[in-house]
Amino acid sequence: MNNFRTVLEISRWEFMRWFKLKGMIITFILFVVVGFVISGTRYFLEKKNTTPVNLAVINSAILPQLDFVGSRFVPPATPNETSESDLREMVGRGEIDGLLILRSIDEADLIVPKSPSWQSELEEILSAERRRLKLAAMDVTADQVVDAMMPMTIHLAYHELSRGPSSLAEKIAAGLLIMLMLMGIFNSLACQMVSITGEKQLRVTEQIVSAVTPQQWIDGKILGVSAYAATGTAIVVISSLPFMLVMHLTGSGLPIPIEITNPLNIFVLIVVTLGGFLFWNTFLAAIAATINDPNTSSRSSVLFLPLLPSIAAALIAFKAPESILTRFLGLLPITSPAVLPVRIVLTEVPLWEMSLSLAILIGSIWLMRIVAGRIFRIGMLMYGKEPTLKEMFRWMKEA
Amino acid sequence: MKNDVLIVQSIAKQFQKQRAVDDLSFAVKQGEIFALLGPNGAGKTTTIRMLLGIIKPDSGTVNFELGQGGSGPLSSAKLGYLPEDRGLYRDIPILRTLTYMGVLRGLSRKDASARARQWLERVDLGDRVNDKLETLSKGNQQKVQFISAILHTPEFAVLDEPFSGLDPINQESFIEIIRELRDQGMTIVLCAHQMDLVERLADRVLLMNSGRRVLYGTLTQIRDEAQTASKIILSLTDNADLSALESLGMVQHLERRGAGEYAFYLRKGESLHKFLIEVASRVELLGVHTEKTSLHDIFIQAVRRSGESITEDSQ
Numbered sequence: 005m006n007n008f009r010t011v012l013e014i015s016r017w018e019f020m021r022w023f024k025l026k027g028m029i030i031t032f033i034l035f036v037v038v039g040f041v042i043s044g045t046r047y048f049l050e051k052k053n054t055t056p057v058n059l060a061v062i063n064s065a066i067l068p069q070l071d072f073v074g075s076r077f078v079p080p081a082t083p084n085e086t087s088e089s090d091l092r093e094m095v096g097r098g099e100i101d102g103l104l105i106l107r108s109i110d111e112a113d114l115i116v117p118k119s120p121s122w123q124s125e126l127e128e129i130l131s132a133e134r135r136r137l138k139l140a141a142m143d144v145t146a147d148q149v150v151d152a153m154m155p156m157t158i159h160l161a162y163h164e165l166s167r168g169p170s171s172l173a174e175k176i177a178a179g180l181l182i183m184l185m186l187m188g189i190f191n192s193l194a195c196q197m198v199s200i201t202g203e204k205q206l207r208v209t210e211q212i213v214s215a216v217t218p219q220q221w222i223d224g225k226i227l228g229v230s231a232y233a234a235t236g237t238a239i240v241v242i243s244s245l246p247f248m249l250v251m252h253l254t255g256s257g258l259p260i261p262i263e264i265t266n267p268l269n270i271f272v273l274i275v276v277t278l279g280g281f282l283f284w285n286t287f288l289a290a291i292a293a294t295i296n297d298p299n300t301s302s303r304s305s306v307l308f309l310p311l312l313p314s315i316a317a318a319l320i321a322f323k324a325p326e327s328i329l330t331r332f333l334g335l336l337p338i339t340s341p342a343v344l345p346v347r348i349v350l351t352e353v354p355l356w357e358m359s360l361s362l363a364i365l366i367g368s369i370w371l372m373r374i375v376a377g378r379i380f381r382i383g384m385l386m387y388g389k390e391p392t393l394k395e396m397f398r399w400m401k402e403a
Numbered sequence: 404m405k406n407d408v409l410i411v412q413s414i415a416k417q418f419q420k421q422r423a424v425d426d427l428s429f430a431v432k433q434g435e436i437f438a439l440l441g442p443n444g445a446g447k448t449t450t451i452r453m454l455l456g457i458i459k460p461d462s463g464t465v466n467f468e469l470g471q472g473g474s475g476p477l478s479s480a481k482l483g484y485l486p487e488d489r490g491l492y493r494d495i496p497i498l499r500t501l502t503y504m505g506v507l508r509g510l511s512r513k514d515a516s517a518r519a520r521q522w523l524e525r526v527d528l529g530d531r532v533n534d535k536l537e538t539l540s541k542g543n544q545q546k547v548q549f550i551s552a553i554l555h556t557p558e559f560a561v562l563d564e565p566f567s568g569l570d571p572i573n574q575e576s577f578i579e580i581i582r583e584l585r586d587q588g589m590t591i592v593l594c595a596h597q598m599d600l601v602e603r604l605a606d607r608v609l610l611m612n613s614g615r616r617v618l619y620g621t622l623t624q625i626r627d628e629a630q631t632a633s634k635i636i637l638s639l640t641d642n643a644d645l646s647a648l649e650s651l652g653m654v655q656h657l658e659r660r661g662a663g664e665y666a667f668y669l670r671k672g673e674s675l676h677k678f679l680i681e682v683a684s685r686v687e688l689l690g691v692h693t694e695k696t697s698l699h700d701i702f703i704q705a706v707r708r709s710g711e712s713i714t715e716d717s718q
Contacts (some may be wrong), residue, residue, distance in 0.1 A: 013506050021495070207490035211551065214455045214484040215507040288646065 014224020020231045022195045035243035060091050063106040067133045071088045131155045178349040182318045192233030193288050198293035218381035230281040279365040280341025290376035293383030314342040321346040337368035405432040414463030423449040425614040436591045438601045441611035480509030483560035493537040522550040541568045563594040596697040626640035633669040638690035640659035648684045
């Protein structure tokens, strides 16, 4: 059996050991239900929202009787002769909430800095006026009524001159990403810990290492458990999508930050999340192999301490996403899986920085894997005595 | 003449200050059952681990000649291993575990599953394929572990204490299976403390003590090499003066067996005829018979003679 197939078989075994379909279905349903409860509450609150929306309108003559009276849309305090480009810049600077450019009775452009929660309200008002015009302009037939009842098509366009302060939606999105990342990491670390120390305690190790190399074994374990963590995370994300989508369509959900709809950013977020799972699982697999009994080993209690810098770094990134310290932490493999997602959502990360961060992370995983393989090889066959840190450093050096 | 399929030359292994294996050489022939014996701490497990490539010897070589393209380490598919210190996944159905073990040894998943079912049927566990290991008795768990070692029909298998935890009926069943595997061409290295079972199975024996070779060869050869004493069983009257017999210079040692029976071990070269004359002149004899020196006796005497006491501590 070749190396790849062996690693794949081990990772499949590890994945199936932990993956419980029933549990995943329950998680899925739970998230959908919780999601709808949250979004329903938000929908209700949104309906009660009376915060004024500064909306400039160009070509308002197309809908001459457009009436915002009674709604929360108010015209901005700008001179009438303000040009479209000036208004767009004002949108970018956040001085007004949006710019509506009426193209025809059927179409309009809405320029906004971020996905607006008030879009459905605006659509209702515009469509009502459009219906009125359509009905007034023609002899009404059945088809015409249907046509007249069609909502007005609004093409949404985003415009930002530069990043302003992070919105609530962005902060929530960044927080959710970190929560997902940490949840996945802790979940997989717990599995990895139980898997490895359990195998040592059950004395399965000798039989396995006579069949596969320790490096194949640890590679398979890391991949399998990381895949399990990724699946769990994906299920959480997927189970959140239906209600997010519904709420977005009804305009009552939390606005989705533009940054996480960018395909490049999505790709980087996925890679950095998987990288985080792999990095921490590699680290933990090596340490767990040196533990005899997780119930009595002092090493068990300090095992998760190395994760603390990640959490601290994420908090720093949250507070100051563009600081030099945050940018530096975004490059370190020990903190980048927690920092980079926050930075991507809260600020603009240059492509070279994302590329460098990912390259360092992937390189570190590879190196860590070799070092972990060495510790794992010796640690897994040690019973009764746990290796000292000095011994472990010696093995790492030899690796 | 059978070929040597494993050639071990002068291997040695040191753990900190302890010399676990010291200049050990031997060969295993194709299709034989080769018993590796020794008291606890003799270096058997370390030797096995070196054979299987789990640890590397500090010096010396281990070479297999099993058509793997020259001599050298053996591929996983050709090797089976039942470790002494063993276990399997307790919370997973046994068929799934056995299939996994077979796949790691190079079988396809389908083939591994089919073979696992066949073997489980063979050992009367056919109706428990989906049971978790933890629900089985110790003896049945032992059967599953044994299957995991030979499921892929390896060319070379190391079975370390295959009989531990088995009742006499299952021991007999395992003996039959091991013989069958040998007859099918599998080369088997067997480690066991049940000397009577080893004696019934082994074609050749290597006895180790303190990491070194003490005896090596067929049972006939090691009986000669061991220079064991003749063993005579005497039935004596209750009032027989044993001290008069113990003081005989030709007696190496004496064992009381109960019911008036005594086993006398004569020193090498001593005459049975002279011994009986001496005994008959001192005590009243009720019965006499001889016994072939058992492997157990050879083991005990050889270890004692090698100057090492048998330690009962675990390795």
